[in-house]
Amino acid sequence: MPELPEVETIVRTLWPRLAGRKIQGVSLRRADVIFPDRVNLAGMLVGRSLADIRRRGKKIVFALTDGNRFYIHLGMTGRLSLQLAHTPPAPHTHLILRLDGREIRFSDPRRFGGVFWLGKNGSADEGLGPEPLKMRRTQLARLLRRTTRAIKSALLDQSLIAGLGNIYADESLFAAGIHPSMPANKLSARQIARLSRGMKQVLRRALRHRGSTLRDYRDADGNAGDFQKLHRVYRRAGMPCVVCKTAVRRIVISGRSTHFCPKCQT
Numbered sequence: 417m418p419e420l421p422e423v424e425t426i427v428r429t430l431w432p433r434l435a436g437r438k439i440q441g442v443s444l445r446r447a448d449v450i451f452p453d454r455v456n457l458a459g460m461l462v463g464r465s466l467a468d469i470r471r472r473g474k475k476i477v478f479a480l481t482d483g484n485r486f487y488i489h490l491g492m493t494g495r496l497s498l499q500l501a502h503t504p505p506a507p508h509t510h511l512i513l514r515l516d517g518r519e520i521r522f523s524d525p526r527r528f529g530g531v532f533w534l535g536k537n538g539s540a541d542e543g544l545g546p547e548p549l550k551m552r553r554t555q556l557a558r559l560l561r562r563t564t565r566a567i568k569s570a571l572l573d574q575s576l577i578a579g580l581g582n583i584y585a586d587e588s589l590f591a592a593g594i595h596p597s598m599p600a601n602k603l604s605a606r607q608i609a610r611l612s613r614g615m616k617q618v619l620r621r622a623l624r625h626r627g628s629t630l631r632d633y634r635d636a637d638g639n640a641g642d643f644q645k646l647h648r649v650y651r652r653a654g655m656p657c658v659v660c661k662t663a664v665r666r667i668v669i670s671g672r673s674t675h676f677c678p679k680c681q682t
């Protein structure tokens with residue numbers, strides 16, 4: 417599933433090419449990827465120009481020059497790509513926005529993602545906590561004090577912190593030396609400081625490496641990321657810890673596969 421670094425990389429590959437471009441046509445191949453389903457997307461988009469594309473959490477938010485906005489969520493297997501109009505669309509392409517000569521295509525084989533209309537008044541912030549790269553240590557401390565859940569589950573809760581998923585939650589906890597099943601409200605001030613720093617370091621490094629490609633993720637140009645080569649615990653169960661050589665362990669926390677070093681993370 418694309419997380420903050422992958423979604424941000426998609427936005428960075430899309431926006432410079434699309435700034436100010438006019439949407440000339442909309443082809444909707446599956447109406448059930450649009451929410452709410454009564455929205456006439458073609459009617460709202462054709463003839464409008466793109467004023468902005470930005471990331472909020474894992475959402476890709478499009479703003480039009482008429483003040484309307486919508487966002488795309490990639491779910492598990494969604495992809496957003498920018499392609500020449502004459503190249504045949506990939507299977508499971510549900511929505512195509514035509515801009516002169518090029519097309520933005522949204523494909524999603526498993527359809528956990530979708531296109532969400534916000535209009536002029538809807539907020540892309542709904543259901544989302546603060547952005548981890550802009551969050552101060554004191555703010556993180558305040559948020560974590562509110563929950564007794566395992567820190568791993570708290571980091572995955574988009575309403576607490578927006579943008580982390582399984583990969584970057586595991587990698588952040590390794591960077592901070594914190595055991596993933598520790599109750600969030602039991603973290604010491606020192607641990608919170610390490611987590612605040614570790615989370616930002618991991619996300620910034622992942623951004624520099626254009627995200628992690630395990631299977632589906634590609635940026636808007638179709639290129640894979642390469643941060644997966646630098647994962648230190650994620651999907652490395654049984655392999656030696658890069659710091660202490662102890663075997664990395666895999667456990668399940670609230671239904672999510674979790675990877676950690678039993679010696680470095682206490």
Ligand SMILES: [Zn+2]
Nearest residue numbers: 657660677680
């Ligand atoms: Zn270790």
